[in-house]
Amino acid sequence: MSHSYSGGRDGVVCAWDLHLDLKQHANGLSASDSKPKPATSKFRASTQAHTHWVNDIVLASNNTALVSASSDLTVKVWRPSSADTEAHTIGQHADYVKSVASPSWADWVASGGLDRKICLWDLSGKGKSLEIDVSGEDVTEKGSVYALSVGRSILASGGPESIVRLWDPKTGKRVTKFVGHTDNIRAILVSEAGDTVMTASSDQTVKVWSVTAGRCMHTLTMHNDSVWSLFSDHPELAVFYSSDRSGLLVKTDTRGAQDMDEGLSVAIAQEHNGCEVIQRFGKRHLEDVEPEVNTLEAVAPWCSIDTSSGNLTVILEPFNCFDAEMYADELTLEEPVEFREDQRINLGRWILRYLFAKLIDEEIKRDEAYRQQLNEIVEKRQAAARVDPPNSITIPTSSGWQATDSPVTTPKANGINFPMTPGLGIGAATPISHLPGVPENFPTPTSPIGKRSTQLSRPSGEDYFSSGINSVEAGAKPVTTPAAVETPTAKEEAPQLPIEGKAKEKEKDAVKSPGTAFSKKFRMGMSFGSKKSGRSASTSTEKPTVVEEKSDENKSESSSNHEKEFDDNFRGVIQKIQNEYEKQLQENPDKSVETRVTPSLPVDTPVLKLPPGTRVIIQEETSGGSANLYQGTVETVGVDADIIEEKAPMWLGEVLLTNTIPPKDPVxxxxxxxxxxxxxxxxxxxxxxxxxxxxxxxxxxxxxxxxxxxxxxxxxxxxxxxxxxxxxxxxxxxxxxxxxxxxxxxxxxxxxxxxxxxxxxxxxxxxxxxxxxxxxxxxxxxxxxxxxxxxxxxxxxxxxxxxxxxx
CATH class of the missing domain: 3.10.20.90 (Phosphatidylinositol 3-kinase Catalytic Subunit; Chain A, domain 1)
Known part of the structure; x- marks a missing residue:
């Protein structure tokens, strides 16, 4: 059975049964034979090997493996006859991979790309065995590899330099080079014995080189356009096929000719229908046609569209995927949802919510299991407290409060004083007016806020909110009553207040009121390292300078004592949530832990039923292009939760698990x-x-x-x-x-x-x-x-x- 293989712009590699009689083809047709019937090809198998163009394919390992090179930077091997129908990555370049070549008897394949590297990969997946740097001698930028071919003992490469280089595939050392072409070399053939090299170039010529003589023997000019490909199954390249950019396919036969220039070149095919017409609008102005194909709405750019692979690919990137919104009353939904008047839906958040719906469900299950373990400890502690009640009740003291000999039982302030005038309390003091709380709720040094602030990367608005809070404190202290300032307890306790104490207390109360815009920005953008130590409001104007210097020292001490590293990926968001749970248990050991996984609700992101087979790809931008980190479907993202936690970025985790998008000023x-x-x-x-x-x-x-x-x-x-x-x-x-x-x-x-x-x-x-x-x-x-x-x-x-x- 004869087979053929193909790869295209859609990233798919296909196998075809040609149903050709290879014995008859090998022996040739006799004069008595009737005209052969045209063969009928039949699709055999396929695999979605790549996410970008397939630039080259080659059969390897005695025709049992098909190796493909793609613009998605990968080299993959597919074995159509095996039970495994998936293509597996055996190598990766830093830029587009343009060519692959392999001897039929070898267990390796060579690949070349725009990163100016030739790499030899093990077909069994053991990795790279050799790397050759083919950077241009004169112009480094022209060292890209567009063509490769392998003989018995040599490896030939060519590219924009217009120079053919021969290499030893065992050592990676250069053997020789051929100079003669005037444009990019697009295809190379090497004879079975390794003594002849044939090259095709964009200069419209095909050249034949002698390895032993070290020079060009023949230049063939049967094409009038750039020659892009060559093929020959003749061991001495006596019969070969060439095709050019115009679609012309030429067969050249030099057998029986004393000189190759006397060979016969015959045009056997030409491609005419490269593009198919979808619709014609006739001779009309573009402005008249535009309303027929475009809607009237203007939406901010929030994604990019790519059809180069033959598929409609929508690419979301963090810098703009949350920029576009639409009004909820313009939606057509299967299930009616009651929206607020003129409510807007963020398109990026909406799409991501249901692309990863299965992943969110899986993370909620894992979060419930994790909290259940913590709450079992809380329940045991509560049960033990009910069994053995205390004989007496003692009012605990905290670092911010100090008991005195005075018969008055009301705790006294430690120097943190706030304005009591109604005007100031509404505008500035409301978000932090709860700081002098009761001792039982005074935050411990284990508050997670310090750790969070040192790990999260926030925009420039962070300094704005920091200075804003400092100004509130500075403006609050002068209006405090002198009696409170001169309290001995306040003077004694102020220097002992931890530098993060106020910040933790503010964060704690900010969490209690997440509905306000200020509390949200406070939690996201607050910088706690710049907070000042508590001090009396009667301090002179010169003293804040001294306190400010001390705050830098305390800041470093606080960071070193409380900093905890989180992974800079999706899993890091989960680690932060779990860290919050642990800190809550330390602060409130008898209180059950409630979930902090808060994905968006249907009122903000209406239910969207995406096809289960919709492909989901997570990519990372490199200097040479986009490299795939994960590839799955809407249906499988939940099963692949562990992989996504490791490969996906942190901002995606914040959007999906905490419904938090990066803040951005409106246009x-x-x-x-x-x-x-x-x-x-x-x-x-x-x-x-x-x-x-x-x-x-x-x-x-x-x-x-x-x-x-x-x-x-x-x-x-x-x-x-x-x-x-x-x-x-x-x-x-x-x-x-x-x-x-x-x-x-x-x-x-x-x-x-x-x-x-x-x-x-x-x-x-x-x-x-x-x-x-x-x-x-x-x-x-x-x-x-x-x-x-x-x-x-x-x-x-x-x-x-x-x-x-x-x-």
């Missing part, structure tokens, strides 16, 4: 609002400024609500029976009426189509009578900056709305 769009033909009052400030900026996802109806607040004296958000602003106001851009649900991003991309500030006009539709002039501008207009918040979403930080910018 805003500037626009100008004018009344249509001055039929309504202007919203400009007293100095005539009407320039605003808002989140690019802000909808037209929110802009109309902003206008209504300023021109409609009767407008009130609380009046549910009144007309909504979008019911009696309209917004225009470039003389087009804008839909109420259109976003600023879509408006700018498809309606405005310009780079300057978007110019918008508002007008009344007659359903409500509005004044043409206002008696006086609203008080808010006198300010240089005004904000409008989208309260329907629930948090102002989620919707950065409009702001009037003076000047």
């Amino acid at each position: 805003k769009i500037s626009f100008v609002l004018h009344p249509w033909q001055d039929t309504l009052p202007s919203i400009a400030t007293t100095d005539g400024n009407n320039r605003l900026n808002a989140n690019r996802m802000l909808r037209v109806k929110k802009i109309l609500a902003y206008v209504a607040e300023r021109i409609d004296p009767t407008y009130s958000e609380d009046d549910t029976d009144a007309l909504k602003p979008e019911e009696y106001l309209e917004l225009y851009c470039n003389e087009q009426l804008l839909p109420n649900t259109m976003s600023l991003a879509t408006l700018r991309a498809h309606i405005w189509k310009g780079g300057n500030d978007v110019v918008l006009y508002y007008k009344a539709n007659g359903r409500k009578e509005l004044p043409k002039e206002l008696p006086q501008p609203p008080a808010a207009e006198k300010s240089s900056v005004a904000h409008v918040e989208d309260a329907s979403v629930g948090t102002a930080s989620q919707f950065a709305t409009a702001a009037i910018v003076a000047g």
Whole structure:
């Protein structure tokens, strides 16, 4: 049975049964034979060997193994006749692998790539046996290997240098080189005896070289385009096939000819249909065709699309995969979900949540098993406490509190004092007003916050929040009553307060109120190493400098005492969660541990049923391209949890297990609002400024609500029976009426189509009578900056709305 093998852009390697009579082919057809029937090929087997183009294949190990080279940087071996149908990686380059070659009798294969290396790999998977550096002698950048061939005792290579080099495959030393081509060498053949080398080049020629003579013997010019491939099964290369970029396939036969130049070259085939037409639109303007194939919505770039492998591949990267959002009311879902008004769905988080749904389920099971072991210890401790109750109750003391001889039983402060005026308590002191808590809840030095802060890598906002908290403390102390400052206990205890004490207490209470935006940023971006030691608020202005110097020393001591290393991968997130459990047990030994694995809920990421066979690939960027770290499917990610924990990045673990995405400032769009033909009052400030900026996802109806607040004296958000602003106001851009649900991003991309500030006009539709002039501008207009918040979403930080910018 005759077989053929192929590999293509889709990364698939296929085996075919050709049903050819090889005996008849070997003996030749007699004159009496009738015209042979055309052979019918049949698909035999295939494997998804690679995730990128297959650049070259070669049969090895007496035709029992097929070795493939790919742009996914790997060299793989596939044995179609074995029970194992998968291709296995036997080698990897630092850049695209362009060529492979192997003697049929050998147990190794040679590969060459754009990393300017030739590597010899063991076919049984034992690794690399030899590496040859083929960097260019004159121009190092041109040392890439595009062609390889192996003879009995030599290895030939070629590339952009236009030089053919011969190597000893046993030692890796160069034997000789041939110079003569003027362009990239694309294919090489070596005769069975190793005394003849044939090369094809992009200079449109095929050259024949003599190894013994060390020079070019013949130059064949039967092609008019770049020659890309060569094939011959003749031991002396007397009969060979060549093909060029135009698709022309030529057979050259030099048998019986006294000189190779007298041989016969015959064109036997040519490929014409390289591309298939999908659809024709005729002679029309591109602007007229665009609405037929593209939707009107504008979405921020959040992924990249790759079709080079023949498959539709969506690539998510951490720097932008969380940038795009869409409104929940625009979704078409199988199961209805009740959303908040104008709620937005983050596309990156939504897709990742259900690509790895099986993995999340597996991690939840493992988390439950881990917590069950910890809670069994807690239950035993609680049972023992119930059996043997204490004879007396003692109020414990802590490092932040000290008992005195005074009959007063109320604990006294240790010098950490906070403002008592109501004004300061609302804006700044609320998140940390709980610090002077009861002794039982005072944090121990085993708090996990110090460790977390030393391990997490946070953006520049970390310093912002650190300085913000310090300023709160600095502003709090001067307003404390003198009696509290002069308390002897405070003076004695302040120097003994651990440097992380305040930070731990703040973190503890911040966890209690995760719903606030401040507490979330506090936990994510807080830098605890810069906190100052507790001291009296009556300290002179010169003393903070001394305290600041001490804080650096205490910072290093705290880090050395409490720092714990976590893996910089998906497993590191699990380690942090488990470390939090252990710290909780140390602080509250009698309290059961509750889960900290908190994936996103269906209200934020509606249920998405992806095909189980959808492939999931985790890649790592290298200097030469993307290297695969993991490859599976939506169905198998749960089974492969251990592999993913080791290979996947930490940011993916934070998204899936804690529903945390990297913080990023929203992108805003500037626009100008004018009344249509001055039929309504202007919203400009007293100095005539009407320039605003808002989140690019802000909808037209929110802009109309902003206008209504300023021109409609009767407008009130609380009046549910009144007309909504979008019911009696309209917004225009470039003389087009804008839909109420259109976003600023879509408006700018498809309606405005310009780079300057978007110019918008508002007008009344007659359903409500509005004044043409206002008696006086609203008080808010006198300010240089005004904000409008989208309260329907629930948090102002989620919707950065409009702001009037003076000047």
